[in-house]
Amino acid sequence: MFEAFRRWRRRRIIERAGLDPALWQQTLAQLPFLRDLTPAENERLRQTVILFLHDKSIHGAGGLVLDAAMPLLIAAQACILILNLDIDYYAGWVEVIVYPDEFVPTMEYVDEDGIVHTDHAPRAGEAWLQGPLILSWADVAPRAGGEGVNVVIHEFAHKLDMLNGDANGFPPLHAGMNRRDWVGAFEAAYSDFCRRVEADEETRIDPYAAESPAEFFAVLSEAFFEIPAVVHADYPEIYAQLQQFYKQHPLARNSIRSRD
Numbered sequence: 407m408f409e410a411f412r413r414w415r416r417r418r419i420i421e422r423a424g425l426d427p428a429l430w431q432q433t434l435a436q437l438p439f440l441r442d443l444t445p446a447e448n449e450r451l452r453q454t455v456i457l458f459l460h461d462k463s464i465h466g467a468g469g470l471v472l473d474a475a476m477p478l479l480i481a482a483q484a485c486i487l488i489l490n491l492d493i494d495y496y497a498g499w500v501e502v503i504v505y506p507d508e509f510v511p512t513m514e515y516v517d518e519d520g521i522v523h524t525d526h527a528p529r530a531g532e533a534w535l536q537g538p539l540i541l542s543w544a545d546v547a548p549r550a551g552g553e554g555v556n557v558v559i560h561e562f563a564h565k566l567d568m569l570n571g572d573a574n575g576f577p578p579l580h581a582g583m584n585r586r587d588w589v590g591a592f593e594a595a596y597s598d599f600c601r602r603v604e605a606d607e608e609t610r611i612d613p614y615a616a617e618s619p620a621e622f623f624a625v626l627s628e629a630f631f632e633i634p635a636v637v638h639a640d641y642p643e644i645y646a647q648l649q650q651f652y653k654q655h656p657l658a659r660n661s662i663r664s665r666d
């Protein structure tokens with residue numbers, strides 16, 4: 407009964423939404439990693455974006471005024487993560503705050519030893535447990551961070567990780583996924599990646615991934631969608647785990663394109 411109501415409500419939101427088709431095409435054109443979606447995936451992404459924009463409050467801060475295209479660009483990137491999951495993966499919080507540029511967080515946090523930190527390092531994005539998600543527009547703009555870097559995917563991956571508590575690189579796995587396989591793959595890849603970064607090796611994956619297991623999951627999620635061939639080549643077991651978690655195979659999309 408409740409499920410039927412939910413489906414009806416969603417259908418009604420999608421049918422009533424006035425998402426400008428030209429603006430939608432313009433959004434997709436700015437995001438190269440979305441250009442190989444099948445027509446069915448494209449339509450599912452569009453519907454997920456409509457639900458996302460309906461549920462979330464996206465607003466500018468620090469003097470930034472959002473135009474119609476900006477929330478759509480954020481939503482399209484946020485929703486690629488849940489294309490084959492469900493909009494409810496982003497339930498339980500509402501606000502997306504967008505600053506013009508990198509921002510200095512003012513909120514304090516308490517670590518596991520009970521110590522209060524006020525971190526004044528400028529950030530491109532931030533995701534709070536059951537709280538807002540904060541982005542710097544300068545870093546959201548297409549290709550802002552270069553290939554393989556995507557602050558929107560990064561912060562929304564943290565949100566998925568937080569579905570079972572603090573971000574720690576271990577989001578809730580689906581039925582049929584093996585907890586030991588996930589942990590084994592991530593621990594091995596994380597320690598290998600940290601070794602490479604410490605040795606000053608050139609890595610195509612953002613070295614920020616070495617910061618913590620939580621950052622490793624978020625950065626590898628960015629790379630999975632933007633440069634899947636690199637993840638597949640460097641860490642095939644991570645690719646396999648992310649493929650199961652996101653229920654997507656971005657490398658297959660890419661290889662369709664490269665045959666053109």
Ligand SMILES: [Zn+2]
Nearest residue numbers: 560564621624
């Ligand atoms: Zn992060």
